[in-house]
Amino acid sequence: MMIGVSVQALSCPVLSCPVLCSPVLSCPVLSCPVLSCPVLCSPVLSCPVLSCPAKPHVSVVLYVCVGVGLFPWLPMELLVVSSTTVTMTSASVAVEQRVRSVPLYSSVDFGRKWQLVHEAVTPNRFYWSVTGLDVESDFIHLEVNAADGRAQYVTCRAQSCSEANRHYPFSGYIETNSLVVQDDYMFIQVTSAGRAWYYVSYKREPFARIKLPKYSLPKDMHIISTDEGQVFAAVQEWNQNDTYNIYISDPQGIHFTLALENVRASRGLGGNSMIDLYEVAGIKGMLIANRKLENQVKTYVTYNKGRDWRLLQAPTTDLEGNSIHCVLPFCSLHLQLQMSENPYLSGSIITKSSAPGVIVATGNIGSELSYNNVGMFISSDAGNSWRQIFEEEHNVWFLDKGGALLAVKQPTVPTRHLWVSFDEGRQWDRHSFSMVPLFVDGVLVEPGIDNQIMTFFGHFSHRSEWQLIKIDYKSLFSKRCTDGDYQTWHLHNQGEPCVMGQKQIYMKRRPASSCMLGPGYSRVLSSEPCICRAHDFEW
Template sequence: MMIGVSVQALSCPVLSCPVLSCPVLSCPVLSCPVLSCPVQPHLYSSVDFGRKWQLVHEAVTPNRFYWSVTGLDVESDLIHLEANTADGRAQYVTCRAQSCSEANRHYPFSGYIETNSLVVQDDYMFIQVTSAGRAWYYVSYKREPFARIKLPKYSLPKDMHIISTDEGQVFAAVQEWNQNDTYNIYISDPQGIHFTLALENVRASRGLGGNSMIDLYEVSDYQRE
């Protein structure tokens, strides 16, 4: 609910588009940009509550764009996004919401990444790279350069999902080469680089779009009788 703000028709490029609004604490309310992907894969931003829209990027992977994280990114209107190239590949791009021309775009990871792999969450950023038919996973901790994630030597992952980044560590669900409907759960060090096996053969359910779903719950103050 917004008190003291008049209601009027807005010229959103497509009214049914999903909108990602930035956190109130990350920037002044009246100048807080709004991101919208009305005509996929186009991404737009607005600084006047949707009255006017400006194109941010013309080829963004759906649902792979993120606001800056307070305390880690210098600019409160910085956007992390996964951009698609003309030849069908993907890149990790950062730019400011109202200034994202090619000259103002930055590429924190120099190479191409796997489509639908960019995750920006809390202190961490994750990407996937495929080389010689094998999936490799990279992490950036507190905006440091990307480092390759190190799983135990016996692990040959074909899929990885970030479950949680709470408590200063990463919980990841990894599907090994010989698994189909189950995942192994790994837990990382604070930097998210070195992972240790925590649980084996956790069954996953299927969510919307066929995505794998794994629920993780924290249990505190457990006492045995």
């Protein structure tokens, strides 16, 4: 079946150069010999951004088209706090692969005018105010670098951040790249006598030293989440190289207890630590982790924030319906938990808060995690049972608030087809979206209550121009869903209905219905507290 598509093969005959297209904005991205420089796309406005040779002492300068002026900046990160207020980090000096500090600019008229906030901010270490904790809406938290290379924690208002208006909530110097501001918490790291010490501020109170168990000698810490008034942290001990231990805190984030040891870690493309711990969206307290023991990596799941962990039950049949003999604990399902470093590809595991209980992941069945003989698996009941949906790796996205699934083969293989499922992966319908096989570099599912548009971008060959394909998938649905198209589902953990102290009932679309979810659709039908039992208490 060929669904309605709009294909744009972009070109630039006047400039005699190929034209690419931004996956975020309808803004041309040019690469022009006439200009002798690549042209990128502004993350703020729909206008070209040129990357051109500049003065001899400046290796790269980007000119961002803002209003009627041109500003020589290299945008590194953009943060929008409201419809008009924007901050941007930029480099106006020679750019290296690893930039230690950059100027930070702020705009209150969406990019028409820019004001310097601070001249030396650590990239990716600036945060907007948190509602209910910081008084002013334009209050910002910064990690800044002094002339001697040491870092400090600074706060100020974005439009009035002169030295006289700056505040220093922590009196001393902090470790570079350590400031984290998240929900009710703020975190920093201090190194003293060769040992790392970690501090937390709860609800903007004075910083207190984090207390790990006495036997812990940490050399690295990552904040995983701060949901539900607790902190999940990954800590690498002095004797660990490719694993981390997972700890959970008290409400203040000071006292931590061990939740799981030896969770596997690897290095991303940028050298950052990638920890195999995945927080399932839409199910409070549910996490999936890959644990390394005796040179074997196995996948475990918890439904109570790490108090209890168990292996995943493998599917009972394969794609052909043949029985699979896989008995716990000798054999189980193992999942790859890497998040995609390309924001327009889904990664090896995907969940969505508007589709609680649905988990799609790449994995294998056996005694340990393997990257051979992998397939795609899905759970419709929050990991209690699993089914195989593909023999090959695919990228999968949620459509229609999670009511439908879209699957496309990995970008290493060109394809003309996409697959759509309306019954949580039990049946897949194939649709053609291109007359010629396309290497799919990414898919953007555009948000909006009544917006059923997805955009493919890719190329026919490694020498061809990029292609932009917009698909309106509204025609795939037969109608709007009505009450008769839904059924109820009870969240449980191997039959236990109390999960994180709640009995929760969700509303799902019936597998046979190919209807579109309405704008007022809500997944949670009811939620009520459970009666506490002996194992719910700490002794």
